[in-house]
Every structure is written in structure tokens, then in C-alpha cells.
Amino acid sequence: MSYQIPKFRHPELPKNExxxxxxxxxxxxxxxxxxxxxxxxxxxxxxxxxxxSIEPHKIAKLSGIGCSSKSPTYFLGKSHGFNSVHGRxxxxxxxxxxxxxxLLYLGVSGDGDTASIGLGxxxxxxxxxxxxVYIVMNNxxxxxxxxxxxxxxxxxxxxxxxxPNPFGSIDLPAVALQLGATxxxxxFSGDKEQLVPLIKAAMSHRGFALIDVVSPxxxxxxxxxxxxxxxxxxxxxxxxxxxxxxxxHEEITTKYDPGKTRDVTMHDGSVVRLKKVDDSFDPFDxxxxxxxxxxxxxxxxILTGLLYMDKHSRDLHxxxxxxxxxxxxxxxxxxxxxxxxxxxxxQSLR
Amino acid sequence: xxxxxxxxxxxxxxxxxxxxxxxxxxxSANNLFAKALFRMGLPVSPKNIFPSNIQGLPTWYEVRVSxxxxxxxRGGVDIMLSVNPQSMASDIQEVESGGYFIYDNTKALDLRLxxxxxTFIGIPLTAICNEQYKDPRQRQLFKNVIYVGALAAxxxxxxxxxxxxxxxxxxxxxxxxxxxxxxxxxxxxYAREHFSCPLSIRVETxxxxxxxxxxxxxxxxxxxxxxGGATVAAWYPITPSTSVVDAFDKYAKRMRINAGTGEHNYAxxxxxxxxxxxxxxxxxxxxxxxxxxATSGPGLSLMSEFLGLAYFAEIPTVLIDVQRxxxxxxxxxxxxxxxxxxxxxxxxxxTKQVLLFPSxxxxxxxxxxxxxxxxxxxxTPIIVMTDLDLGMNDNMSPPLKxxxxxxxxxxxxLNAEQLDSMERFxxxxxxxxxxxxxxxxxxxxxNKGTFFTRGTSRDEYAVYTEKGExxxxxxxxxxxxxxxxxxxxxxxxxxxxxxxxxxGVIYYGTSEASTLEALDYxxxxxxxxxxxxxxxxxxxxxxxxFIAQHDRVFVVEQNRDxxxxxxxxxxxxxxxxxxKSVLCFDGTPIxxxxxxxxxxxxxxxxxxxxxxRRFRRAQGGAA
Numbered sequence: 001m002s003y004q005i006p007k008f009r010h011p012e013l014p015k016n017e018x019x020x021x022x023x024x025x026x027x028x029x030x031x032x033x034x035x036x037x038x039x040x041x042x043x044x045x046x047x048x049x050x051x052x053s054i055e056p057h058k059i060a061k062l063s064g065i066g067c068s069s070k071s072p073t074y075f076l077g078k079s080h081g082f083n084s085v086h087g088r089x090x091x092x093x094x095x096x097x098x099x100x101x102x103l104l105y106l107g108v109s110g111d112g113d114t115a116s117i118g119l120g121x122x123x124x125x126x127x128x129x130x131x132x133v134y135i136v137m138n139n140x141x142x143x144x145x146x147x148x149x150x151x152x153x154x155x156x157x158x159x160x161x162x163x164p165n166p167f168g169s170i171d172l173p174a175v176a177l178q179l180g181a182t183x184x185x186x187x188f189s190g191d192k193e194q195l196v197p198l199i200k201a202a203m204s205h206r207g208f209a210l211i212d213v214v215s216p217x218x219x220x221x222x223x224x225x226x227x228x229x230x231x232x233x234x235x236x237x238x239x240x241x242x243x244x245x246x247x248x249h250e251e252i253t254t255k256y257d258p259g260k261t262r263d264v265t266m267h268d269g270s271v272v273r274l275k276k277v278d279d280s281f282d283p284f285d286x287x288x289x290x291x292x293x294x295x296x297x298x299x300x301x302i303l304t305g306l307l308y309m310d311k312h313s314r315d316l317h318x319x320x321x322x323x324x325x326x327x328x329x330x331x332x333x334x335x336x337x338x339x340x341x342x343x344x345x346x347q348s349l350r
Numbered sequence: 351x352x353x354x355x356x357x358x359x360x361x362x363x364x365x366x367x368x369x370x371x372x373x374x375x376x377x378s379a380n381n382l383f384a385k386a387l388f389r390m391g392l393p394v395s396p397k398n399i400f401p402s403n404i405q406g407l408p409t410w411y412e413v414r415v416s417x418x419x420x421x422x423x424r425g426g427v428d429i430m431l432s433v434n435p436q437s438m439a440s441d442i443q444e445v446e447s448g449g450y451f452i453y454d455n456t457k458a459l460d461l462r463l464x465x466x467x468x469t470f471i472g473i474p475l476t477a478i479c480n481e482q483y484k485d486p487r488q489r490q491l492f493k494n495v496i497y498v499g500a501l502a503a504x505x506x507x508x509x510x511x512x513x514x515x516x517x518x519x520x521x522x523x524x525x526x527x528x529x530x531x532x533x534x535x536x537x538x539x540y541a542r543e544h545f546s547c548p549l550s551i552r553v554e555t556x557x558x559x560x561x562x563x564x565x566x567x568x569x570x571x572x573x574x575x576x577x578g579g580a581t582v583a584a585w586y587p588i589t590p591s592t593s594v595v596d597a598f599d600k601y602a603k604r605m606r607i608n609a610g611t612g613e614h615n616y617a618x619x620x621x622x623x624x625x626x627x628x629x630x631x632x633x634x635x636x637x638x639x640x641x642x643x644a645t646s647g648p649g650l651s652l653m654s655e656f657l658g659l660a661y662f663a664e665i666p667t668v669l670i671d672v673q674r675x676x677x678x679x680x681x682x683x684x685x686x687x688x689x690x691x692x693x694x695x696x697x698x699x700x701t702k703q704v705l706l707f708p709s710x711x712x713x714x715x716x717x718x719x720x721x722x723x724x725x726x727x728x729x730t731p732i733i734v735m736t737d738l739d740l741g742m743n744d745n746m747s748p749p750l751k752x753x754x755x756x757x758x759x760x761x762x763x764l765n766a767e768q769l770d771s772m773e774r775f776x777x778x779x780x781x782x783x784x785x786x787x788x789x790x791x792x793x794x795x796x797n798k799g800t801f802f803t804r805g806t807s808r809d810e811y812a813v814y815t816e817k818g819e820x821x822x823x824x825x826x827x828x829x830x831x832x833x834x835x836x837x838x839x840x841x842x843x844x845x846x847x848x849x850x851x852x853x854g855v856i857y858y859g860t861s862e863a864s865t866l867e868a869l870d871y872x873x874x875x876x877x878x879x880x881x882x883x884x885x886x887x888x889x890x891x892x893x894x895x896f897i898a899q900h901d902r903v904f905v906v907e908q909n910r911d912x913x914x915x916x917x918x919x920x921x922x923x924x925x926x927x928x929x930k931s932v933l934c935f936d937g938t939p940i941x942x943x944x945x946x947x948x949x950x951x952x953x954x955x956x957x958x959x960x961x962x963r964r965f966r967r968a969q970g971g972a973a
Contacts, residue, residue: 055796056796056797057792057793057794057795057796057797057800058793060637060792060793062633072802073802073814077800078796078797078800079792079800080790080791080792080793080800080801080802080803081800081801081802081803082633082636082802082803083802083803083804083805083806084629084632084659084803084805085629085655085656085659085805088625088626088629088656090626090629091584091621091625091626091627091628091629091630091633092629092630092632092633092636093633094584094619094626094629094630094633095582095584095619095629095630095631095632095633095634095635095636095637095639095641096633096634096636096637096792097633098581098582098617098619098630098633098634098639098641099581099582099633099634099635099636099637099638099639099641100637100638100639100791100792100793102793103637103792103793120622120623120626121622121625121626121629123622124621124622124626128619316619317617320614320617320618320619321612321613321614322613322614322616322617323608323611323613323614323615324611324613327581327582327615327616327617327634327639328581328637328638328639328791330579330581330615331579331758332579332756332757332758334615335576335579335581335606335615336577336579336752337576337577337601337605338752338754339751339752339753339754341605342577342750342751342752343749345573345750346561346563346749346750349563349564349565350388350389350561350562350563350564
């Protein structure tokens with residue numbers, strides 16, 4: 001069963017430009033465990049979309065299978081949703097995006113769904129630069145089947161089962177970078193200040209935008225020896241810098257020190273303002289992002305923030321030169337060549 | 351040219367087979383030969399029998415010429431044209447007594463291979479080419495054209511038709527026309543000078559082809575999907591289905607690109623595997639585009655998890671399965687009808703999938719287009735079950751037809767206005783009593799009509815629930831929908847015997863032509879059978895009635911396990927004693943002679959043990 005949130009709300013909830021309150025972007029009451037990181041990410045998605053003033057029905061939310069993939073029920077209740085099969089959300093999004101290029105596609109997945117059964121589809125969606133936001137709720141374990149290690153669990157990490165994981169982990173941002181993703185970020189479910197602007201920037205990006213969000217599993221993987229626990233993540237998190245997001249229709253008012261900050265205009269006119277902590281890091285250079293990821297991995301840190309962005313990204317629709325008008329709006333008039341053409345074809349086959 | 355048996359005499363009715371080496375350019379020369387006969391007004395059915403290989407292995411091209419219009423495989427070879435020493439020994443064995451073996455005698459024939467009951471005709475093809483051409487590639491390519499020229503003389507073909515065809519074939523590459531005509535003349539002249547032409551097997555110009563066309567089923571299907579309004583094609587390369595998407599690509603490039611803007615009114619995504627291909631089709635269809643994929647047996651297996659989702663979530667899905675010999679990697683270049691059961695019940699859980707069985711290119715075109723109407727009307731996967739024989743061989747077919755008044759049936763989809771006038775939208779609510787519910791596309795209305803699509807259970811309003819009664823109610827509705835589907839899918843075709851009979855025969859797809867020919871042979875011997883061609887699954891009531899009306903019904907199919915027969919027994923309550931199998935599963939198209947033989951063996955009173963039982967007995971199992 002899913003339970004709906006009671007309709008009653010404070011009458012003076014803030015409204016966005018479309019006149020919607022945050023309540024208009026909520027979903028059913030979560031059935032995940034109390035304290036689950038995924039619920040915080042759902043909250044961040046709701047906040048980001050509300051603040052971006054996107055009409056809820058212009059978003060399609062899709063997922064695979066797992067705790068993470070259940071979460072789309074708990075946000076954006078006025079959006080169409082699709083809970084597909086395990087590891088195959090990217091292909092369903094690919095088809096959906098081909099059919100209607102005018103919607104915003106939000107894919108939600110987990111570490112099992114993405115790094116194991118769905119690694120192939122994940123890689124190929126990145127490689128094709130499919131125009132979508134891909135959020136991984138990454139807790140390093142399989143929740144619904146009671147806590148097995150996943151492919152993103154770090155070597156030596158000890159979950160509730162009590163045995164150290166003997167295998168190395170798959171670093172999803174590193175994989176995405178290598179395969180050509182054009183927006184790559186990592187964040188932490190416990191850091192909304194970082195996560196919300198990253199989600200906004202990802203939604204304004206044209207192309208494949210990955211946000212890998214460390215999202216601790218309170219039931220199976222929040223133990224002292226785990227590298228995906230709340231405590232461990234807070235202690236070992238380091239950020240590439242901060243990200244502010246200014247929607248296209250807002251003016252930039254605050255001034256920053258130009259040496260440390262950089263404004264990037266997205267294709268929809270919004271501005272992402274990046275404030276770096278380390279001058280040697282360049283988020284517009286794929287190599288720099290790869291080096292930074294590897295360095296932090298070697299030092300046992302979790303590098304978060306915006307890792308890479310390609311401002312001139314060319315998405316799948318551009319590569320295929322698909323019509324500006326969504327394919328699902330085309331009718332017989334545009335699609336059917338008619339009987340005269342067919343008669344010519346018949347004639348050529350005699 | 352001496353034979354101990356009188357040579358076969360035939361005008362416009364024979365089988366000729368070419369034994370080639372693949373990758374040597376023989377295919378286009380052999381096509382030239384078949385097309386020329388077709389242009390002489392003769393029904394032909396050429397079949398490529400080729401290996402899964404790029405270059406160097408034996409490959410055959412068999413052409414049936416039949417003024418009567420028999421287009422299936424007859425069985426037996428009257429003329430073998432051999433340019434492949436690798437397969438020569440068995441090729442000689444295959445010729446009918448009284449037939450001809452035409453070969454390259456640059457190297458003398460091994461006398462141990464000689465047969466006294468057939469006529470050997472040696473043409474020094476290699477020697478002629480070596481003398482005429484310096485470039486090794488030309489020597490190889492023109493060798494094929496030279497034997498076509500020789501055949502023209504030996505069979506008395508209209509030489510002008512051949513030269514005109516060459517000019518058509520090389521339109522835009524005029525430089526190639528004259529050298530090809532010269533090669534045809536070389537062969538023609540050699541044959542005229544060295545043999546008494548024509549042979550006892552020959553052709554005469556007729557006009558029995560009418561407005562028919564010569565086309566392969568895959569191209570027809572690809573073109574059908576363009577006409578049917580497909581905008582998204584997602585696929586993974588696999589023989590023998592690849593040319594379906596190639597054809598979609600070719601015709602879409604020609605007819606679906608806006609000349610002014612260069613924008614494409616279609617998208618083709620070559621997926622990373624078949625799992626992704628079907629996922630893309632489901633995503634696109636969910637979002638209101640007409641989308642399809644094409645695959646073969648192994649791909650169908652990979653797609654089966656998603657097919658269950660599409661069945662249960664009721665998402666229109668068009669899948670074209672060009673069947674090949676299975677299982678596993680199977681024989682990718684050999685034909686079979688062996689995916690019937692795995693397609694009909696594809697996926698885990700209780701699933702039944704809609705199948706269509708085309709048997710001609712014209713029907714491939716029609717099903718290519720109408721499968722989208724069916725998928726959207728019925729909100730379920732539609733699997734078009736063709737095979738390599740139909741898909742990759744040129745088949746004579748009635749012309750393709752399109753009525754310009756025809757519109758697409760987009761099924762039950764609600765728009766914003768309709769949603770506004772509704773109290774509450776229920777995605778899985780049976781409003782009309784036909785068990786087909788209304789759906790909405792994402793993005794239709796700001797606050798009405800959205801729903802959550804799931805593979806797991808939900809209620810009529812698409813709200814998540816695991817209540818057993820809700821699940822059961824939905825599954826029963828899907829069964830009722832199955833009944834509705836029977837009213838929409840193509841009905842069977844009947845051919846009543848010229849005399850009243852209690853025997854019937856059922857066939858589908860590419861078994862049609864050979865079965866009809868076998869029925870003529872049988873009626874010549876006084877055995878009459880009423881015939882029914884099944885065109886879809888679910889079977890409608892006419893199928894059941896046909897079986898009920900006959901005492902014994904033969905089911906002709908190209909697989910080992912009698913899959914359609916199994917399906918008939920599972921869906922109806924007929925016993926195995928009533929339904930008899932006629933099977934061919936060697937990877938080549940079933941022949942008329944084979945069908946006749948198997949039917950005769952199983953006629954009442956002949957006391958022949960059925961194949962499956964015979965096999966079990968031979969293995970020492972219970973009979």
C-alpha cells in the first residue's frame with residue numbers, strides 16, 4: 001500500500017512562479033525505513049523542482065528496481081512515473097526521450113540497479129549523451145534482499161553482516177567520465193545545501209547528467225566498519241567547491257571574488273556559479289576530474305560536488321537530427337508517404 | 351551430353367540450384383538470373399541457402415520456376431550449376447535422375463563422381479575468364495555473369511530481357527553495363543557453339559506474373575513500419591532480422607527527412623543489446639510514439655523479461671521476430687518456425703502474447719503497418735512471427751497496397767479536455783466493458799491523468815497494492831481482454847477441398863506455398879483435405895470450429911516439437927490423436943514432396959506411429 005500525505009497544509013506555504021507550493025511536488029508517504037538517505041534525496045528533488053518552477057506534469061520520473069527505485073512514488077505525485085525492470089531504466093528513458101523531447105527525464109536508480117545488473121545500460125546511456133538526469137541513491141548494499149554487498153561497496157567495508165567486502169568498488173562517476181558523460185557530480189544525502197543546487201544544474205544541463213549520491217542504509221549498512229555510513233561519509237567527505245544555481249529568469253545580484261568563482265551559462269540561460277576550493281581543479285576538463293577522483297580515492301576521501309561539465313554538450317537528439325517537434329505529436333500527414341509513392345516502389349520491384 | 355536415362359522434359363517447370371562459394375559475388379548474378387525469368391512473365395521463387403560466414407564456405411541458390419505458380423520448395427533439383435569444387439560430390443548426388451549437372455570443366459571432372467543417369471555439361475569458366483580478364487577480382491565476378499549467359503542459351507531465355515535488366519541494375523554506374531553484357535554474351539556464345547540449345551528443360555515467355563512484385567519479407571516489413579507511422583526503431587543486429595531495420599532506415603531516409611530543415615521524423619537507436627532494444631521500444635510507446643524492434647530467437651529470449659512488463663503494464667509494443675534455427679546460437683542463416691511457443695508465452699508469470707504469422711511480402715507490409723494499430727488498440731505486445739525464408743529471400747507477391755483514406759488507430763488515449771470532463775481517471779479501470787482501459791501520455795494535463803506504471807501489482811487506479819484480490823481481478827480482466835483481442839487479430843484463411851472430406855490441414859507462415867502444392871499432389875491421388883492458414887494467436891473461434899469439423903487434422907510446421915500443435919492443444923481441448931504433425935526442422939524450407947509424404951504416411955489406416963512416439967520408443971522409453 002502507499003499512503004497519501006494528508007491534504008491539509010499551512011495556508012501560507014511559499015509559492016513558486018507558477019503558483020505551486022512545495023506540496024504540489026510531493027508524492028505518497030514513504031515506506032522506506034525511518035532515517036533512510038533516499039528520503040532526504042527525495043526531499044532535495046522536491047525542493048529543487050519547486051524552486052526551478054517546473055510544471056510537475058512536464059517531468060517524467062523513471063526507475064528500475066530496488067529501494068531507490070521505489071522512491072519516485074514518494075515525490076512528484078503529479079508526474080507520470082515508470083517503475084521498470086531491474087537495471088533497465090536507462091533504456092526505457094532512452095525510448096521515452098526519443099518519443100517526446102520536450103519533457104524532463106529524471107531517472108532514479110540505486111547502486112545494485114546501476115553498478116551491477118544495469119552497468120551496461122548505464123554506460124551506454126552515458127555514451128549516447130542521453131538528455132536526462134540520472135540520480136543514483138548509492139548505499140553500497142542491497143536493501144530489499146536484506147543487506148548483501150553491492151558493487152559500489154568499498155573493499156574492506158563491513159556491513160551489518162559483519163564480513164569485510166573482498167572486492168574493489170565500482171566508482172560510478174569515474175565510469176561515467178570515462179564513457180563520455182557530460183555532467184558528472186557526487187553528493188551526499190545528508191548535505192542538502194550541496195545537493196539541491198547540483199540537482200538544479202543537472203536539470204538545466206542538456207545531455208547525460210549523473211549525480212551519484214551517497215545515501216546511507218540505516219538498516220543494513222550504517223555500521224562502524226562501513227564506508228557508506230552517515231558517520232564515515234561526514235568525516236571523509238571533501239568538496240570540489242560550492243555550486244550556486246541561478247535560474248534563467250533571475251538576475252545575478254550578489255558579487256563574488258572573480259578569482260575564486262566562475263559563472264557558467266547553461267543552454268537554457270540559467271547560470272551555475274562555481275566556487276572552487278582548490279585552484280588545480282578544473283571542472284571543465286575531463287582529465288582534471290579523473291585525476292581528482294583518483295587522488296581522493298587513494299587518500300580514502302569521498303570527493304563530492306560538481307566533478308565535470310561539458311558546456312557544449314551535444315545530446316542524442318542532436319546526434320540523430322530528430323525533429324524539433326516531438327515525434328509523438330506527428331500524424332499520418334507527416335509520417336505516411338501515401339499510395340503514389342508505394343506504387344513507384346512496386347514498379348521498381350517488377 | 352549422354353545419359354542412360356531419358357533427360358527430364360520440362361517447359362517453365364523445374365528447379366535449378368547454383369552451388370557457389372560465398373563472398374565471390376555470385377548472389378547478384380544469381381539474382382539477375384531469377385529476375386530475368388520473372389520479367390519473362392514466369393513465377394519464380396529463389397532461395398538463398400547460405401552459411402554463417404563472410405567468405406569461402408559453400409553457399410547455394412535454388413530457383414523454382416513454375417508456370418502453375420507453385421512458389422514453395424518442391425524438393426529435388428533438375429539442374430545443378432556448380433562452380434564450387436568443395437561441395438561438388440554431394441551436389442552431383444542431389445540431381446534428379448534425368449537432370450543436368452553444369453560445371454566448370456577447366457579442371458577435369460573426377461570420374462569417380464560420374465553418374466550415368468544425368469547429363470554433364472562442362473563449360474571452362476575459369477579458363478575463359480583467365481583469358482579475358484587480367485584483374486583477379488574481375489575474373490571472379492565475371493565468371494558468375496558468364497554462366498548466367500550460358501544458361502540463357504541452354505534454357506532459351508530472352509537475352510534482351512537480361513541485357514535490359516543489367517542496364518536497370520547498374521543505373522547510375524553506366525560504366526559497368528557494357529562489360530556485364532559482354533560477359534553475358536561470352537557465356538551465351540560458348541553454349542550456343544558447344545551444345546545443342548536449348549536443353550530438354552527450358553523456358554518460354556508467358557504472362558502469368560501479372561502485377562506481382564519480387565521482394566523479400568524483411569524489406570516489406572521495414573517499409574510497412576514506415577507506412578504504419580513508426581517513429582522510433584530500437585534494435586540490436588542479429589541475422590536474419592537485420593535487414594528489417596536496414597529497410598526502415600533506407601525508406602525513412604528517403605521519405606521522412608524534412609528537405610528544408612534536414613530534421614528527421616524518426617529516430618533509430620542501435621542498442622547495446624536486445625534487452626535495451628525492447629526497453630527503448632517500451633519507453634517510447636509508453637510516451638506515445640509508435641516504436642518497434644526486430645530480432646530473432648536469441649534476442650526474443652533476452653527480451654522476455656520486458657515482454658512480461660509490457661503485457662502486465664499494458665504498453666503497446668511491436669516486435670518483429672524473424673525466426674531462424676535454434677536454440678542458443680543455433681544456425682543463424684537457416685530457417686525455422688521454432689519460436690512459436692517461446693513467443694506465445696514469453697516471460698515469467700501468466701503471460702500470453704499476440705502473434706501474427708505473415709506468409710507473403712504483401713502480408714509482411716500489411717502487418718508491419720497494422721501491428722501498430724493492434725498494439726495501440728489492444729495495449730499489449732504484438733509479435734510479428736516471420737522467418738528467414740520469407741524475410742531474406744525474394745518472394746513473388748501481390749503488389750503492396752495502401753489506401754490513402756486509411757488513418758492510424760491510436761487506441762484509447764485521453765487528452766486534456768477529456769480528462770477535464772472526468773471525475774477520476776483510472777488507468778486500469780474497465781470503463782467500456784471490453785477489458786481495454788484508457789491511458790494517458792506523460793505531459794498531457796497539469797493535475798489530472800498522471801499515473802505510475804509498474805510491473806508489480808496495483809489497483810484499477812494504478813495505486814500500489816499487494817492485495818491478492820486486486821491482483822486476481824486484474825489478471826481476470828487481462829483474460830477478458832484476450833477474448834476481445836480475438837475480435838481484432840487477422841482471421842484464418844480457408845481453402846475448401848474439391849470433394850467433401852473429414853481430413854483437414856493447418857499451416858502458417860512460409861509453410862503455405864509448399865502445403866498448397868502438396869494438396870494438389872494429394873488430390874491427384876484421390877486424397878482430399880480442407881485447408882486453413884492460421885494468421886494469428888490468439889486463435890479465434892473459426893480455428894476451433896475447423897478442427898472440430900474434421901476427424902483428423904494435420905499441422906504443418908517447421909520445427910521439431912510441433913509448437914503450433916502444442917499451442918492448439920493447450921488453448922483448446924483437442925487430443926494428440928486428432929492433431930497430426932507434419933514437420934521439417936533441418937533448417938531448409940519445407941518442401942511440397944516432404945509434406946505429401948508425411949501426410950500420406952499418417953492417413954487413417956496407415957498405422958504409422960507419430961514422430962514423437964516413434965522417437966521415444968527408439969530410445970527405449972515407454973511407447
